[in-house]
Amino acid sequence: MADANPAANEHIILSTRGLTKRYGDVTVVNQLDLDIREGICFGLLGPNGAGKTTTIEMLEGILQANAGAILYRGKPVDSSFFQKVGIQFQHTALPDFLKVTDVLNLFSRFYAEPMDRNELIRWCNLEDILDRDHRKLSGGQKQRLLLALALMNDPDLLFLDEPTTGLDPQARRNFWQLVRSIRDRGKTVLLTTHYMDEAEQLCDEIAVLDEGKIIAQGAPRALLNQHFHGALIRLPRANFLAGSLPPVFAEAEAQGEFYQLQAEAVDTTLAALIASGVSLHGLQVESATLDDLFLKLTGHELRGE
Amino acid sequence: MMFWKRFIGVFTARNLEFLRDKESLSWNLVFPLVLVAAFAFLFDSDDRTIVSVGVVHEAAQEQVGSEHTVRVPELESLGFVEQVPYTNREQALRRLQQHQLDLVIAPAEQRYWLNESSPGSALAAELLTARSDAYTQEILTGQALRYVDWVLPGILAMNLMFSCLYGVGYVIVRYRKNSVLKRLQATPLSAFEFLLAQVASRVWLVIVTLIVVYLICNAIFSFVMEGNYLLLILLAFLGSLCISALGLLIAARTRSEELSRGLLDFVAWPMLLLSGVWFSLDSSPMWVQQFAQIFPLTHLLDAARAVMFDGAGLVEILPQIMILLAMTLAFLLVGARLFRWIGDGR
Numbered sequence: 001m002a003d004a005n006p007a008a009n010e011h012i013i014l015s016t017r018g019l020t021k022r023y024g025d026v027t028v029v030n031q032l033d034l035d036i037r038e039g040i041c042f043g044l045l046g047p048n049g050a051g052k053t054t055t056i057e058m059l060e061g062i063l064q065a066n067a068g069a070i071l072y073r074g075k076p077v078d079s080s081f082f083q084k085v086g087i088q089f090q091h092t093a094l095p096d097f098l099k100v101t102d103v104l105n106l107f108s109r110f111y112a113e114p115m116d117r118n119e120l121i122r123w124c125n126l127e128d129i130l131d132r133d134h135r136k137l138s139g140g141q142k143q144r145l146l147l148a149l150a151l152m153n154d155p156d157l158l159f160l161d162e163p164t165t166g167l168d169p170q171a172r173r174n175f176w177q178l179v180r181s182i183r184d185r186g187k188t189v190l191l192t193t194h195y196m197d198e199a200e201q202l203c204d205e206i207a208v209l210d211e212g213k214i215i216a217q218g219a220p221r222a223l224l225n226q227h228f229h230g231a232l233i234r235l236p237r238a239n240f241l242a243g244s245l246p247p248v249f250a251e252a253e254a255q256g257e258f259y260q261l262q263a264e265a266v267d268t269t270l271a272a273l274i275a276s277g278v279s280l281h282g283l284q285v286e287s288a289t290l291d292d293l294f295l296k297l298t299g300h301e302l303r304g305e
Numbered sequence: 306m307m308f309w310k311r312f313i314g315v316f317t318a319r320n321l322e323f324l325r326d327k328e329s330l331s332w333n334l335v336f337p338l339v340l341v342a343a344f345a346f347l348f349d350s351d352d353r354t355i356v357s358v359g360v361v362h363e364a365a366q367e368q369v370g371s372e373h374t375v376r377v378p379e380l381e382s383l384g385f386v387e388q389v390p391y392t393n394r395e396q397a398l399r400r401l402q403q404h405q406l407d408l409v410i411a412p413a414e415q416r417y418w419l420n421e422s423s424p425g426s427a428l429a430a431e432l433l434t435a436r437s438d439a440y441t442q443e444i445l446t447g448q449a450l451r452y453v454d455w456v457l458p459g460i461l462a463m464n465l466m467f468s469c470l471y472g473v474g475y476v477i478v479r480y481r482k483n484s485v486l487k488r489l490q491a492t493p494l495s496a497f498e499f500l501l502a503q504v505a506s507r508v509w510l511v512i513v514t515l516i517v518v519y520l521i522c523n524a525i526f527s528f529v530m531e532g533n534y535l536l537l538i539l540l541a542f543l544g545s546l547c548i549s550a551l552g553l554l555i556a557a558r559t560r561s562e563e564l565s566r567g568l569l570d571f572v573a574w575p576m577l578l579l580s581g582v583w584f585s586l587d588s589s590p591m592w593v594q595q596f597a598q599i600f601p602l603t604h605l606l607d608a609a610r611a612v613m614f615d616g617a618g619l620v621e622i623l624p625q626i627m628i629l630l631a632m633t634l635a636f637l638l639v640g641a642r643l644f645r646w647i648g649d650g651r
Contacts, residue, residue, distance in 0.1 A: 087491040093483040095318055097325040109314030110492040112307055
């Protein structure tokens with residue numbers, strides 16, 4: 001165990017030790033150790049079926065773990081947990097026939113000190129849809145309403161399970177903006193996602209899950225720097241004379257209209273290319289992404305399973 | 306108090322749902338009206354083919370089972386005369402006034418009663434006096450208790466039963482299946498607060514619905530009402546409470562809408578047929594009558610009809626009230642014990 005006594009660290013808001021969930025013979029989450037620092041956006045990243053939702057639902061207190069401990073601010077989770085945290089599920093529904101304003105009324109009555117109603121409405125951009133039946137909202141509007149419900153008690157810790165799945169690009173960006181504003185208010189956000197761009201955009205720290213185990217953990221940039229050096233350099237095949245690659249590009253692979261090379265030091269490689277008289281017209285330089293990282297760590301793709 | 310704040314929250318939301326669901330709401334109001342009207346017109350003639358005679362033997366009242374086997378020998382040979390035993394003279398005479406009996410005879414006292422307003426009563430009296438002149442005649446009057454009078458409490462109770470069973474039971478299972486309950490679980494709302502609000506919302510909406518339906522029907526048919534309306538409302542309250550609790554019990558765990566519908570039907574249909582909604586169980590076999598005692602609807606209807614037709618007071622219907630309360634308590638205790646937000650299969 002990395003840290004035998006997480007309670008000693010005051011900045012850890014939520015931690016797990018040996019968290020395990022089994023359904024029958026299948027171990028969905030296997031011996032998970034997590035330490036989530038206060039005030040950051042923490043992402044659980046992994047393909048569908050990696051155990052993300054199972055993990056987050058155990059952390060939320062919705063699912064019972066088979067083994068292991070969950071500590072909130074160093075203490076075991078008790079019945080007052082739902083007072084302190086905000087939860088947005090991946091699949092959820094609200095009672096029929098209610099307007100947005102009715103739903104806000106309903107949830108505000110659950111808490112002793114709900115957030116100021118007008119502030120919450122402004123924050124989540126709900127002004128224009130207050131009188132709309134919640135079943136007639138667009139995907140983005142519905143996620144904003146669900147987020148408002150999760151924020152109703154002004155929680156310190158917010159759980160978001162795949163919050164932007166199924167949203168159009170515009171709605172996703174709006175939602176990201178909201179999540180950043182939540183973190184900027186000093187709240188801790190724990191989200192799951194299978195979009196690597198979402199994790200790169202939002203998360204200060206990620207844990208990559210595969211088959212119920214953490215295979216990498218840290219800040220996205222640091223993880224990429226740790227596993228990849230340099231960048232992928234792609235040049236159109238037309239830039240080279242037929243059959244003659246310069247020595248610096250001798251190990252490049254042909255892919256479609258391009259030759260591509262994983263270069264350790266981008267500037268040296270480019271300088272050598274220029275020196276050998278190759279045109280840089282149409283040059284592409286790509287840094288490794290979390291997708292590449294996942295592929296490297298597991299040997300299979302992050303998405304598309 | 307957080308308890309009441311949360312209770313009011315769910316209660317209000319559930320009321321809004323009910324009132325905004327215009328299709329179900331109008332069905333809840335129109336269906337019983339249509340049924341009452343249909344029964345009024347379909348069964349407006351008294352199509353009994355035999356003569357019913359109430360035989361009163363009050364001495365049997367103290368005996369266990371309070372049944373007696375005393376017969377009127379003069380009428381024994383007539384196959385088309387039905388002799389119905391009574392140990393309570395008041396009850397028999399009321400049936401006579403409401404034209405459900407054609408004649409009441411007390412062999413021990415050598416007296417008989419006839420209802421002047423009933424043609425069948427004069428005929429039955431002729432039958433008796435033609436065979437024996439030993440009986441003294443007493444005369445009553447009273448308008449007939451129409452079938453529509455008799456069936457009205459049944460139809461209202463049926464409406465109550467379906468509304469409570471499905472409005473509480475089925476809705477909870479649907480909310481479990483589509484994860485509304487999961488979202489509510491992730492708040493400080495307790496299961497008890499949630500369930501109580503579901504039941505309370507349904508109970509008061511059912512009572513209002515029944516009052517509206519009764520008032521509309523009464524304006525058309527002017528029903529027989531011998532007792533106190535407040536007692537009827539009390540019965541509607543206890544009955545809807547009891548059957549809502551039964552709905553909770555059925556919906557305590559399952560995530561399957563199909564299973565819950567099957568279970569609800571399994572409870573609803575026998576009650577609909579055997580609780581005396583459509584016809585009196587008085588002439589049914591003893592085992593049917595005994596079996597019907599397990600249904601809350603039987604007790605609700607017994608008490609409601611006693612209030613409406615016999616002018617029964619609180620004391621007379623106390624046994625039924627106690628039974629309804631006991632059943633409610635049992636359903637609630639077991640239901641609350643079994644209840645799971647997310648349910649089985651996870």
